[in-house]
Structure formats: C-alpha cells, structure tokens
Amino acid sequence: MATDYVQAPPGGLAQIFTVQRLGLLLGIAAVAAAVFSMWLWTRTPDYRVLYANLSDRDGGAVVAALQQMNVSYQFAEGGSAILVPASQVHDTRLRLAGQGLPKGSLVGFELMENAKLGTSQFMEQVNYQRALEGELARSIQTLSAVQAARVHLAMVKPSVFVREQPKSSASVVLHLRAGRTLEPPQTEAIVHLVSSSVPDLSVSRVTVLDQNGVLLSSTQDANSVRAGLDANQLKYVQELQASYARRIESILSPIVGPANVRAQVSADVDFAQVERAEEIYKPNQNPTNATIRSQQSSESQNVGGTQAAGVPGALTNQPPAPATAPVTAPAGAQAAGKAAPAPATQAATQSRESRKDSTVNYEVDRTIQHVRQPVGTIRRISAAVVVNQHRLVSADRKVSYKPLTEDEISQITALVREAIGYSQTRGDSLNVVSRPFNEPEQPEAVETPIWKDPEIVELAKTVGRYLLFGIVALYLFFAVLKPMFRTLTTIPPAPAPLPSALPNPASPPGLGPRSYEANLQAARQVAQQEPRLIANVVKSWMGGNE
Secondary structure (H helix, E strand, C coil), rough: CCCCCCEEECCCHHHHEEECCCCCCCCHHHHHHHHHHHHHHHHHCCCEEEEEEECHHHHHHHHHHHHCCCCCCCEEEHHHHEEEEEHHHHHHHHHHCCCCCCCCCCCHHHHHHCCCCCCCCHHHHHHHHHHHHHHHHHHHHCCEEEEEEEEEEEECCCCCCCCCCCCCCCEEEEEEEECCCCCCCHHHHHEEEHHHHCCCCCCHHEEEECCCCCEEECCCCHHHHCCCHHHHHHHHHHHHHHHHHHHHHHHHHHCCCCCEEEEEEEEEECCCCEEEEEECCCCCCCCCHEEEEEEEEEEEEEECCCCCCCCHHHHCCCCCCCCCCCCCCCHHHHHHHCCCCCCCCCCCCCCEEEEEEEEEEEEECEEEEEECCCCCCEEEEEEEEECCCCCCCCCCCEEEECCHHHHHHHHHHHHHHHHHCCCCCCEEEEEECCCCCCCCCCCCCCCHHHHHHHHHHHHHHHHHHHHHHHHHHHHHHHHHHHHHHHHCCCCCCCCCCCCCCCCHHHCCCCCCCHHHHHHHHHHHHHHCCCCCHHHHHHHHHHCCCC
C-alpha cells in the first residue's frame, strides 16, 4: 500500500490558516499595548503636593477649580493632600489664589457681608466677635513658624449699672510647624497684636500657648520678678559679651588664623535706673567779677541862703548901712587890747548839705540739674584671649609649636584694647596668653560617592526609565514578533505518512502518487473518521519553527 501525503497549497501568506492569522493579530496587539504602556510610564509626570490638610469644603472647591482649569490631579493616601504635576504647582497655586481658594476654615469680616434682615443685636455682636477672632487668627498664621492658630476673645460689654467693670481677656492657641519654635520677641509681638486689636484689652490679660500646652506668653518666674531679675537683661548681657568676643576674634583672625584664637569677655552692666535733681549754690565770689543783677543810687544836695542876725526889731529887718568904722582904731582901744564892737547888723553865714545813697544787687551762683542715668551702663569689662602658638611641620612630618614673641603679644594686646574700648579709669582688665591648642585631628574629608550624589541618582532614574523602555521594546521585537513572522512566512513541511491501516478507497493499490484533488478527498475522509489524528498533524505543523 502506498504512503499518502497532504501537501500545503503554495502561495505564501495568502494560504495561512485562519487560526494563525488570529494569533498573529493578537501578538501584534499585545506588543503594541506593551510598547504603548511603557511609553505612557516614561511620560508620566512627577506629582507634587499642591495643598495638604484641607477641609472638606476647601478640598471640594479646589478640585472643582482644577477640573475647570483642565489640570490633572491625584489624591495622596487617605485624601490628606492634593497632588498636581510638578511643573504646574506654582502656576496652579497662583491661579487658585486669584479665585480666593482655599478660603480656609476661618471666617473674617466677610461674615458681616451676609447679614440677614431682622438679625438681633446679640447675633450681630456674636458675628462681629467671630469675624474679629478669624481676622486675628489669619494675621497670626502669616508668621513662618505658625501653621495654624485659634483666637478666643472674652469681650466685656460696658454697662452703666455696674460700678467695677470686668476686664476683657484673650487666649491664643498656636500649632507650630514641625521643628519650629517661637522666640520670646515673637511671642510678645503676638500678645501686642491681639491687645492692640481689641479695645480695653491689656497685655497682661493675653495668654498664648502652643499645641503641646506650653505657656509661651509668660516666660518669667514670679520669684525672679520679685528679686528684680529680668530675662531680657540677662540676654542683653550675653549678647553684649558675645559681641565683644566676636570683635576680638574678627580682628585677630586675619593675623593668627580663624582657628587659632579664642576670646571670652565678661561685662559688668549696671541696670539701675537713677534720676537725680540737684540745686547747687557756690560760695560768694569777688564783686568785681560778679554779675550785677540790679543797681540803685540816689544823691541829694542842699545849699542854705542868708540867715537873720542882730537885735530883733525894725532895724534888724532893714538892709545894713554902709560901713562907717574908721580905718584905724582908737589908740586907747588898741592899747587896751580890745576889739572894736561889731556892727548892729552883720552878714549871715551860708550852710551846705549833701547826701548820696547807692544799692547794688549781685546774682547768686546757682546750678539746677536733672540727671537721668542711662540703663545698661558698662561699669567694667574683663577680657581673656588665648592665641595658638605657631605650628611648625618638619620635613619628617613632625609637628612642633613656637611661642609668640613679646612684641607680637604686645601688638595683639593693643589691638584687643582698641577693639573693646579699654578704659583704665573704668577698671577694665585684659589678659592675653599664647599657648598651643590641643585639638583632635580632623579626619580626612571623604568625597561623596558618585552613586550617592542626588543629582546623579535623579539622572540615573531618568535615563534608566528610557533605557528600560528600549530594552523591553527590543525584546518584544526579537523574541516575539520576529519568530512569529518567521513562522507564518515559512511553508510547513509535508505531514507524516498516514498509517497503512487506514482505508483509502480512492487509491487502488499499486498506483503511484495521486493528484491534489485525490489527496484532498482522502484527507477529508480521514478527518471525518479520525479527527484526533488530524488534530495532531495540525498541531505538529503549528509547532514547527523551520
């Protein structure tokens, strides 16, 4: 009995079975999907946080605005943050800020814009207090160290029926950012901000605390206040001493090196507040050098006329007669030594009176002083400076030190005196010592490996992403598509001979090879009788690569 073969029809791809065509299409689609997925993965933008810890109302408003702006967004785990592409973070924030988003859970004076008709006076007062609290909280949140703030005001309504009015008070709760703290001046600024914004609210009635319950508005102990100690004064002394130490180090560093000088300064500061009023009178001085305040002088003179003389009567009032006395007296009278009698009327003698008074008032020397001594006067400065000795390295790498000369020490001392304003009358002291520094050896600087450099790591991630995409594309082409095309474009070999036991009525025994139609008819008969055998033959065709 002759062996029969089923030959594949010629014609290449046009004669491929339907199952093979379907497999080819599925393979091409799978490869295209893989390549497209890798391309999308490489083109996926890096998302960054736009806003975090938003309320539900603000989160919904922000998401709606992002949808209107056609900006892609994602939610972080738990919905605690909204993420947008890194290249659009700043632009999106500015555009949302232009729309007033996010508004925040705090309400300000915009609450007064929605006032309803018929609102009672009590509700108006409550809304005003809420608005004021919200505005103060917003102002406090502008500080860089404050993440969130809440303000509670206890405002007292004035009344004419109460003699002693209670005082208003305020409480501020701050939620600070991680790793941040508030300095005492910042806390005082918050206290004064709240006190200045509320009428009749004193600074002492404002309380500030953080999220851990630590009181920030009162940093002074009651015993310290009672003893007269002030933290601000101690801080001022420390800053003053540090300033003098920096002056010394900055002026000596260019000479001996920045690591070869150490300076410590102690300042005795007087914080006593002295106010004195003096009125000083000096001793009397020489009148010729004194200043005349007022002077008064008076002078009077009285000159008298003829006076009455002689015997009273009519003859006395008459003018005197011309003299008739002889030129020479009688001889008897001269001999007797007697003078001639005076005439009856004689010329009266004239009188003169003169008076002079002078009063001079001089200025009294007086000095009035109102002296207020400044607070924080430096009473004494003590400075200690240590300078490292000259470090010498020999040829065999041995280290030795050479002390400074007296001339060098004197020059350094003079420089330090000028830097700190040395005053001998004030009692300042300065000590400059030259000693070798005992410092541990610094380890050699280790360069950061290239694989730990953040820039290199980021560049490697970007390059690796595209490189992986190329490798996957090449693998799919050479491992999937190329063998598939090779298999489909190759004409399968002749099938294995059919068993001799199968009946073949179409070919009489002893004849040679039959025609194509005869073989096709024989194959159909075999397929009807033995479908499993035909399935194995087709399977062998499909599995052959060559």
